[in-house]
Amino acid sequence: MLVIDYRSERLERLRSLLSVFTYPLQSLASLPVDFYQTVSGTVISFVELQKENRRLKEAQFVNDTKLLKFAALEKENTRLRMLLENSFQLGEQVLVAELVSVKLAPYEHTVVVNKGSRFGVHPEQPVLDANGIVGQVVRALPSSSEVMLITDPDHAIPVQVNRNGLRTIAFGTGQPNRLHLPFLANNADIVPGDLLVTSGLGGVFPAGYPVAVVDKFEARPDKSFANIYATPKAELDKSREFLIVWSHSTPVVLGEPGKAPVEPEPKGAENVAP
Amino acid sequence: MSRLDFAATVYFFATIGGAMVLRVMSLFPSMDVFNPDWIVLVLIYWSIALPERFGVFSAWSIGLLTDVLTGRLLGQYALIYALICYFSINEHRRLRQFPMVQQCVFVFLCLFASQSIIFGTESMQAGNRLPLAFWYPVLSGTLVWPLVFVVLRYIRVMARIV
Numbered sequence: 001m002l003v004i005d006y007r008s009e010r011l012e013r014l015r016s017l018l019s020v021f022t023y024p025l026q027s028l029a030s031l032p033v034d035f036y037q038t039v040s041g042t043v044i045s046f047v048e049l050q051k052e053n054r055r056l057k058e059a060q061f062v063n064d065t066k067l068l069k070f071a072a073l074e075k076e077n078t079r080l081r082m083l084l085e086n087s088f089q090l091g092e093q094v095l096v097a098e099l100v101s102v103k104l105a106p107y108e109h110t111v112v113v114n115k116g117s118r119f120g121v122h123p124e125q126p127v128l129d130a131n132g133i134v135g136q137v138v139r140a141l142p143s144s145s146e147v148m149l150i151t152d153p154d155h156a157i158p159v160q161v162n163r164n165g166l167r168t169i170a171f172g173t174g175q176p177n178r179l180h181l182p183f184l185a186n187n188a189d190i191v192p193g194d195l196l197v198t199s200g201l202g203g204v205f206p207a208g209y210p211v212a213v214v215d216k217f218e219a220r221p222d223k224s225f226a227n228i229y230a231t232p233k234a235e236l237d238k239s240r241e242f243l244i245v246w247s248h249s250t251p252v253v254l255g256e257p258g259k260a261p262v263e264p265e266p267k268g269a270e271n272v273a274p
Numbered sequence: 275m276s277r278l279d280f281a282a283t284v285y286f287f288a289t290i291g292g293a294m295v296l297r298v299m300s301l302f303p304s305m306d307v308f309n310p311d312w313i314v315l316v317l318i319y320w321s322i323a324l325p326e327r328f329g330v331f332s333a334w335s336i337g338l339l340t341d342v343l344t345g346r347l348l349g350q351y352a353l354i355y356a357l358i359c360y361f362s363i364n365e366h367r368r369l370r371q372f373p374m375v376q377q378c379v380f381v382f383l384c385l386f387a388s389q390s391i392i393f394g395t396e397s398m399q400a401g402n403r404l405p406l407a408f409w410y411p412v413l414s415g416t417l418v419w420p421l422v423f424v425v426l427r428y429i430r431v432m433a434r435i436v
Contacts, residue, residue: 011348015348018339018342019342021339021342022294022339022342022343025294025295025343026343028295029294029295029296029297029298029299030299032299032301033299033301105344105345105346107405107407110345139345146345174405
């Protein structure tokens with residue numbers, strides 16, 4: 001049975017069936033922590049609320065201004081793509097999933113979120129939070145799914161340095177907030193403070209999302225590769241809301257340069273967005 | 275008698291459910307590595323106390339549920355719980371007479387065996403990557419066994435399950 005589950009997908013139906021019984025237990029287990037979070041969220045001082053409100057307003061203002069430019073940039077990008085006759089555009093849609101506060105196995109960095117295959121979640125989907133890549137879905141059950149964080153020792157993510165496009169792979173270390181980049185030479189052009197973004201290779205993670213910031217470069221003269229460590233951008237141990245992302249390439253209808261090109265809406269974008 | 279049987283089943287499933295909740299609860303994230311396998315402790319107790327009601331097959335089904343609950347390979351905990359339950363039922367007469375310390379030794383051996391099987395199946399999936407903290411639940415499980423034993427015996431005496 002162990003071998004069948006390891007090698008094939010045949011037992012997934014049984015697992016989905018049994019998860020109907022286990023999901024209530026998981027929700028029950030997460031109740032005390034959720035309750036604590038709610039209480040500490042409710043009992044917050046007025047001054048702090050005011051401060052937060054001001055901060056959020058400022059952030060909103062800045063983001064709005066950025067968005068103004070973004071619309072123009074998007075048009076320009078489509079125009080340029082038309083010139084290149086490259087008709088693919090990355091359409092992405094997201095689903096907000098909330099963390100269920102349970103710990104499956106303490107030696108693994110795997111979390112459970114409360115959206116599952118009933119919402120169309122499937123394995124190998126990237127998961128983000130507001131700051132960067134969190135991990136990927138490893139198993140989708142009907143009403144919950146398991147997300148492997150990028151710091152899990154079994155996880156590797158293809159990245160590139162944002163500054164110069166140097167590509168490599170970042171491995172999880174098993175420690176929270178630490179990634180390891182073992183495959184860069186001692187003379188590689190990478191310094192602490194460099195932002196690592198997803199490179200889009202491998203097909204799981206869409207390109208261009210921030211992953212981590214390099215914080216330690218340790219050249220080893222006796223070995224051919226350097227020891228490089230990075231800190232994930234996403235707040236892996238603090239976030240309670242994650243975004244599950246669908247990314248697919250849809251062809252853009254190439255219109256005349258004069259009139260605005262019509263972009264096909266990703267299918268089901270409305271009913272999936274919460 | 276059938277009403278008593280029914281009550282026993284209800285208590286049995288309630289304790290197992292409680293153990294499953296405790297198993298995945300993470301109240302103090304820093305203490306997670308010490309969270310013992312509560313389900314196996316409850317299973318050992320019930321197989322010592324009610325060996326004629328409780329068998330290897332029920333342990334196997336509960337193990338299957340635990341696999342789904344904790345996202346392991348299907349069958350891993352099922353195998354472990356069935357084995358532990360078999361040994362506990364086999365030795366239940368002796369175990370009932372044992373003083374607490376000796377029971378703790380038995381529980382320690384059971385937990386150690388179960389963790390070794392998990393170690394084997396996890397290594398089968400991906401190299402040797404498990405830290406030392408992987409073995410802590412064995413110790414903490416042994417230490418909380420007297421507590422589990424006392425609480426469950428209290429429940430059993432209160433509910434008059436024989």
